[in-house]
Amino acid sequence: MAAKEIGIGLLGLGVVGSGVAESLLSNHANLARRVGAPVALRGAVVRDVKKHQTTRSWPFPLYTDASKVLNAPDVDIVIEVMGGEQPALSYMERALRAGKHVVTANKEVMAKHGPHLLALAREMDRTLSFEASVGGGIPIIGPLQRDLLANDLVSIRAIINGTTNYILSKMANEGMDYSVALKQAQQLGFAEADPTNDVEGIDASYKLAVLASLAFHTRVTATDVPHEGITKLRAKDFQYARELGYAIKLLAIATRENGSVCVRVHPTMLPQEMLLAKVDGAYNAIEVKGELTGTLTFHGLGAGSKPTASAVLGDVVNIARALAAGGRSPSLLTPEDSMSGQGATLRSMSELYLRYYLRLNVLDRAGVLAQIASVLGEGGISIASVIQKDTDAVAGTAELIFTTHPAQEARMRDALKRIAQLPVIKEVSNVVRMEPI
Amino acid sequence: MAAKEIGIGLLGLGVVGSGVAESLLSNHANLARRVGAPVALRGAVVRDVKKHQTTRSWPFPLYTDASKVLNAPDVDIVIEVMGGEQPALSYMERALRAGKHVVTANKEVMAKHGPHLLALAREMDRTLSFEASVGGGIPIIGPLQRDLLANDLVSIRAIINGTTNYILSKMANEGMDYSVALKQAQQLGFAEADPTNDVEGIDASYKLAVLASLAFHTRVTATDVPHEGITKLRAKDFQYARELGYAIKLLAIATRENGSVCVRVHPTMLPQEMLLAKVDGAYNAIEVKGELTGTLTFHGLGAGSKPTASAVLGDVVNIARALAAGGRSPSLLTPEDSMSGQGATLRSMSELYLRYYLRLNVLDRAGVLAQIASVLGEGGISIASVIQKDTDAVAGTAELIFTTHPAQEARMRDALKRIAQLPVIKEVSNVVRMEPI
Numbered sequence: 001m002a003a004k005e006i007g008i009g010l011l012g013l014g015v016v017g018s019g020v021a022e023s024l025l026s027n028h029a030n031l032a033r034r035v036g037a038p039v040a041l042r043g044a045v046v047r048d049v050k051k052h053q054t055t056r057s058w059p060f061p062l063y064t065d066a067s068k069v070l071n072a073p074d075v076d077i078v079i080e081v082m083g084g085e086q087p088a089l090s091y092m093e094r095a096l097r098a099g100k101h102v103v104t105a106n107k108e109v110m111a112k113h114g115p116h117l118l119a120l121a122r123e124m125d126r127t128l129s130f131e132a133s134v135g136g137g138i139p140i141i142g143p144l145q146r147d148l149l150a151n152d153l154v155s156i157r158a159i160i161n162g163t164t165n166y167i168l169s170k171m172a173n174e175g176m177d178y179s180v181a182l183k184q185a186q187q188l189g190f191a192e193a194d195p196t197n198d199v200e201g202i203d204a205s206y207k208l209a210v211l212a213s214l215a216f217h218t219r220v221t222a223t224d225v226p227h228e229g230i231t232k233l234r235a236k237d238f239q240y241a242r243e244l245g246y247a248i249k250l251l252a253i254a255t256r257e258n259g260s261v262c263v264r265v266h267p268t269m270l271p272q273e274m275l276l277a278k279v280d281g282a283y284n285a286i287e288v289k290g291e292l293t294g295t296l297t298f299h300g301l302g303a304g305s306k307p308t309a310s311a312v313l314g315d316v317v318n319i320a321r322a323l324a325a326g327g328r329s330p331s332l333l334t335p336e337d338s339m340s341g342q343g344a345t346l347r348s349m350s351e352l353y354l355r356y357y358l359r360l361n362v363l364d365r366a367g368v369l370a371q372i373a374s375v376l377g378e379g380g381i382s383i384a385s386v387i388q389k390d391t392d393a394v395a396g397t398a399e400l401i402f403t404t405h406p407a408q409e410a411r412m413r414d415a416l417k418r419i420a421q422l423p424v425i426k427e428v429s430n431v432v433r434m435e436p437i
Numbered sequence: 438m439a440a441k442e443i444g445i446g447l448l449g450l451g452v453v454g455s456g457v458a459e460s461l462l463s464n465h466a467n468l469a470r471r472v473g474a475p476v477a478l479r480g481a482v483v484r485d486v487k488k489h490q491t492t493r494s495w496p497f498p499l500y501t502d503a504s505k506v507l508n509a510p511d512v513d514i515v516i517e518v519m520g521g522e523q524p525a526l527s528y529m530e531r532a533l534r535a536g537k538h539v540v541t542a543n544k545e546v547m548a549k550h551g552p553h554l555l556a557l558a559r560e561m562d563r564t565l566s567f568e569a570s571v572g573g574g575i576p577i578i579g580p581l582q583r584d585l586l587a588n589d590l591v592s593i594r595a596i597i598n599g600t601t602n603y604i605l606s607k608m609a610n611e612g613m614d615y616s617v618a619l620k621q622a623q624q625l626g627f628a629e630a631d632p633t634n635d636v637e638g639i640d641a642s643y644k645l646a647v648l649a650s651l652a653f654h655t656r657v658t659a660t661d662v663p664h665e666g667i668t669k670l671r672a673k674d675f676q677y678a679r680e681l682g683y684a685i686k687l688l689a690i691a692t693r694e695n696g697s698v699c700v701r702v703h704p705t706m707l708p709q710e711m712l713l714a715k716v717d718g719a720y721n722a723i724e725v726k727g728e729l730t731g732t733l734t735f736h737g738l739g740a741g742s743k744p745t746a747s748a749v750l751g752d753v754v755n756i757a758r759a760l761a762a763g764g765r766s767p768s769l770l771t772p773e774d775s776m777s778g779q780g781a782t783l784r785s786m787s788e789l790y791l792r793y794y795l796r797l798n799v800l801d802r803a804g805v806l807a808q809i810a811s812v813l814g815e816g817g818i819s820i821a822s823v824i825q826k827d828t829d830a831v832a833g834t835a836e837l838i839f840t841t842h843p844a845q846e847a848r849m850r851d852a853l854k855r856i857a858q859l860p861v862i863k864e865v866s867n868v869v870r871m872e873p874i
Contacts (some may be wrong), residue, residue, distance in 0.1 A: 027587065033780075150468065151747055162633075167699055217470075252690065290574070292743045297736040301730065304731075306728075310585065310587055
């Protein structure tokens with residue numbers, strides 16, 4: 001094969017970047033055969049060259065000056081695996097403007113600036129691929145951009161944050177408390193020292209913005225996604241959920257109804273027999289419902305060096321083999337598929353009708369249930385079940401667990417405010433939304 | 438949008454063909470937006486025009502003469518959804534030779550003639566897409582051809598025949614006998630009047646040949662796949678499996694080890710907690726293990742008019758939008774990806790080491806177990822567990838259930854022949870392979 005080498009430049013050499021570099025080097029012969037031309041790693045941009053050179057010796061140059069990669073004439077494809085909004089965003093812009101194809105794993109940049117970057121790629125007639133930005137090694141961007149295009153999609157329900165799913169699995173299966181499970185996740189490298197992005201649902205909201213934009217051919221940005229994290233969940237919520245036949249997962253949900261799309265990230269109770277309820281540990285799963293295809297579920301490792309490298313390099317191979325074949329960039333997207341389509345409008349979550357689980361700490365005396373039921377009733381919220389739990393004779397308190405029939409989110413919020421003010425209520429301990437509605 | 442119309446010709450207007458035609462007509466506006474040009478159905482080729490015109494009136498012409506579609510200058514993409522080997526194969530060849538792109542749902546043709554057709558498509562610089570040939574609405578061909586390309590894949594284990602999975606689910610969940618479950622499947626339209634292709638594992642072997650060719654970049658044809666159907670399974674096998682903690686599924690398995698690939702289709706016992714064990718009814722699931730990506734599972738409806746139409750039209754949209762953008766055919770495959778790569782050699786199933794479940798009907802007398810154990814021992818087959826079941830005092834017989842540690846398939850076959858000849862053996866009632874090994 002005397003085909004011209006395809007040059008790769010790497011931005012970032014952390015966990016994912018090292019995985020990408022290692023795979024590029026060790027799979028060199030296989031990749032060349034699949035691409036139809038050799039693929040050569042020209043160099044990597046890092047913050048601190050010395051630090052990287054002391055940990056191991058890489059057979060390619062390291063630079064702190066990004067222009068060494070972004071403007072190198074022998075770089076065809078730039079891989080961005082630095083993470084974070086800046087300087088990743090400006091590097092990607094510079095790469096595209098310099099005529100490079102770009103492959104990124106950056107959900108934050110894609111959620112906030114995806115339409116802008118895709119428009120720029122289109123203008124420059126270059127490809128911007130981002131399979132690795134959602135779901136690690138699970139192919140989901142590709143299927144949404146290509147295989148499922150004939151469908152009008154109805155919903156996406158996804159477990160797309162491995163850190164929180166690991167913590168929730170520990171809480172559910174071992175009765176662990178949140179703080180213990182978090183600490184364990186941190187020790188194992190599944191959670192960062194500052195876990196805010198993961199446990200508050202921010203990471204999942206970025207990923208959902210990307211998925212929903214593609215699935216519904218409309219623009220959904222990071223700020224459009226209301227997100228609630230897992231920090232308020234207690235071991236007893238898992239116990240009560242189990243008694244009710246449910247599991248608790250942090251779900252990222254996007255639904256389309258009558259041409260409008262609603263997005264949200266929050267802990268969700270799911271019937272134990274649902275496939276999503278069985279997704280354990282660091283696994284991710286994305287359920288996509290289409291009018292033709294019905295319910296599809298994609299399950300796999302949602303993070304980690306190797307799975308993410310699989311997604312990054314899958315994108316690289318596809319661009320590279322189009323280049324090797326003398327073709328243009330492989331994905332000639334229509335504006336609809338550039339995360340900026342006009343296929344639907346956005347609708348506020350407060351308009352949705354959802355089912356709820358409520359855990360209330362109340363004074364253990366007659367008439368309490370009636371007062372709560374009355375507030376719910378005035379809000380048009382119909383109770384599906386009530387259980388009394390954990391009566392504390394000394395404190396004179398008990399725990400009441402309600403589940404409701406579908407009720408409007410806005411009305412539920414109002415009702416909860418009023419319930420919290422009832423003198424017989426010690427605390428509204430937790431509220432968890434339930435699926436399916 | 439003043440873009441030139443993309444013309445579609447349809448071969449076959451049965452269950453899948455009608456679904457494709459309906460979606461093309463009813464989703465016209467959406468498809469046009471996603472393609473970037475209107476997509477027009479020019480006509481369909483059927484065996485009996487009168488029959489189709491009496492059932493409903495289609496707003497496009499029907500022909501019995503295939504050349505009206507295959508040679509029509511205003512047809513850009515030919516969709517083949519007739520099924521069966523001929524005349525589908527020769528129509529596809531003619532379509533490619535006439536410069537049409539081809540989209541097919543035909544697993545039999547792809548399993549038997551995939552490499553030849555893909556080479557022809559390459560020669561004509563046209564695209565041949567076949568997402569619908571495996572897994573109905575589940576995107577799996579696309580992910581294997583594109584998203585997972587950076588992986589060296591290790592194994593595929595798949596439930597890819599909805600008919601048998603429906604029957605097995607009924608047998609497992611409702612204790613139904615095979616013949617009753619089959620009849621019910623036939624009444625519901627899940628099984629054909631002549632169910633041979635499905636229940637004998639032939640359909641699954643076609644699909645596995647397609648998947649394995651793509652996954653391992655090597656040529657695997659239909660005749661390479663040894664297949665065993667589900668007709669020997671009895672309600673009591675499900676009962677014993679459950680007692681052992683297993684489910685029984687018809688699995689299509691392809692594994693790669695030391696550069697050689699082994700393929701097989703047979704009923705398989707799977708630990709109940711495995712995702713594949715939980716795939717019920719008419720659902721399909723394909724588990725793909727890659728060196729980078731780890732274990733991925735794709736789950737969804739594997740058959741039916743609409744899911745299959747989703748896959749067919751997904752392929753159509755992708756070809757059409759490349760045409761609308763003035764581009765070439767979208768997938769410029771390297772020879773490796775044309776189901777004819779040289780990435781691995783094929784290895785006989787008889788060389789594999791597998792675990793086995795044996796159900797033997799034996800005379801209920803002392804020493805029987807020792808005789809069987811002795812034959813197994815001589816074959817180097819180590820017993821993992823034995824249970825005696827269903828002693829029949831009148832007949833003087835009992836049932837012995839063995840499970841084994843990994844043993845070589847060839848040796849197990851020899852041992853079973855010798856066991857069947859022991860005077861104390863009434864019948865080797867069933868042998869089911871177990872996963873994981």
